Amino acid sequence: MACYVFGPVPSRRLGRSLGLDLVPFKTCSYDCIYCQLARTTCKTLLRKEWVPLEDILAQLKEKLATNPNYITLSGSGEPSLYSRIDELIAGIKNLTDIPVAVLTNGSLLSLGEVRSALLRADLVAPSLDAGDAGTFARVNRPAEGITFEQMVAGLITFRKEYKGQYWLEVFLLAGVNDAPEQLRKIAQIARQINPDRIQLNTVSRPAVEEYAVGVPEEQMRRFAEIFGAGAEVIADYRPADELGECAGRPREILEMLSRRPCTAEDIAQGLGLNLLEVRKHLQYLSVQGLVQTQTHNDQLYYLAINHGPFARKTKQRDPR
Numbered sequence: 020m021a022c023y024v025f026g027p028v029p030s031r032r033l034g035r036s037l038g039l040d041l042v043p044f045k046t047c048s049y050d051c052i053y054c055q056l057a058r059t060t061c062k063t064l065l066r067k068e069w070v071p072l073e074d075i076l077a078q079l080k081e082k083l084a085t086n087p088n089y090i091t092l093s094g095s096g097e098p099s100l101y102s103r104i105d106e107l108i109a110g111i112k113n114l115t116d117i118p119v120a121v122l123t124n125g126s127l128l129s130l131g132e133v134r135s136a137l138l139r140a141d142l143v144a145p146s147l148d149a150g151d152a153g154t155f156a157r158v159n160r161p162a163e164g165i166t167f168e169q170m171v172a173g174l175i176t177f178r179k180e181y182k183g184q185y186w187l188e189v190f191l192l193a194g195v196n197d198a199p200e201q202l203r204k205i206a207q208i209a210r211q212i213n214p215d216r217i218q219l220n221t222v223s224r225p226a227v228e229e230y231a232v233g234v235p236e237e238q239m240r241r242f243a244e245i246f247g248a249g250a251e252v253i254a255d256y257r258p259a260d261e262l263g264e265c266a267g268r269p270r271e272i273l274e275m276l277s278r279r280p281c282t283a284e285d286i287a288q289g290l291g292l293n294l295l296e297v298r299k300h301l302q303y304l305s306v307q308g309l310v311q312t313q314t315h316n317d318q319l320y321y322l323a324i325n326h327g328p329f330a331r332k333t334k335q336r337d338p339r
């Protein structure tokens with residue numbers, strides 16, 4: 020059985036967060052230029068039971084003793100694409116009092132069925148990264164069928180219906196959505212949404228597009244003032260080598276594999292990553308035809324295809 024529960028992992032916003040992965044790797048309604056996982060391989064609006072509900076709950080039950088601060092529906096894609104998310108939240112509530120958080124891109128909050136499905140969550144944290152349709156298309160690259168106006172209307176409507184904590188994340192990128200007029204537009208929409216918190220974030224780890232560049236800390240603090248007194252900067256400005264997760268990029272795994280064949284466990288240990296996360300990246304790299312496997316002494320090894328000159332190849336073909 021695949022693994023759907025990961026962590027607890029330390030989260031700046033949520034403390035120790037036990038994550039539930041509800042969709043296959045990079046199944047998402049957006050393909051954000053700043054995504055830290057990989058380019059979206061399944062861009063969709065299809066809502067279905069992507070993974071068996073009973074399996075998620077069974078695995079979660081075994082991890083409850085880790086006593087996390089939150090059980091977080093997030094993972095490697097958009098959790099509201101999971102059609103049984105309401106039953107999942109109800110199932111979690113039957114198991115434990117640990118609060119449930121949903122980290123969503125918010126694109127499906129325009130659908131009544133998604134809004135009602137999330138009503139029992141304790142915390143819902145959607146995103147808003149643009150103040151107009153053009154910037155929305157450039158930053159979030161949504162699936163066909165999602166309009167900026169609908170997305171914003173969904174964020175506003177949900178606030179009126181939802182009684183839990185509602186935290187709006189705004190992801191800012193240097194030279195893309197940080198011009199004064201754009202910031203004013205985003206701040207104006209944020210006021211209409213009226214969340215409990217506005218949290219400004221920016222790129223602090225390698226993103227899928229090289230031109231998705233972070234905004235310096237001082238500037239972010241000045242930008243926060245445009246959003247009003249309650250806005251906070253949640254970007255992680257620690258140096259990259261202090262960020263365990265930053266090593267989890269497929270490119271870094273490829274670089275490691277271009278030096279020598281490794282097992283998934285070797286990679287997790289070597290890069291200080293969660294094993295589940297490593298397996299997902301390896302799955303993605305296999306699909307892209309960039310790694311292959313070989314069994315040796317009953318151990319499964321991963322090799323970069325054409326390794327040796329491979330480092331040069333990855334520069335030409337960014338695998339993230």
Ligand code: SF4
Pocket residue numbers: 047048049050051053054055056059095096097124
């Ligand atoms: S919504 Fe999240 S998972 Fe989807 S592409 Fe954007 S950052 Fe990545």
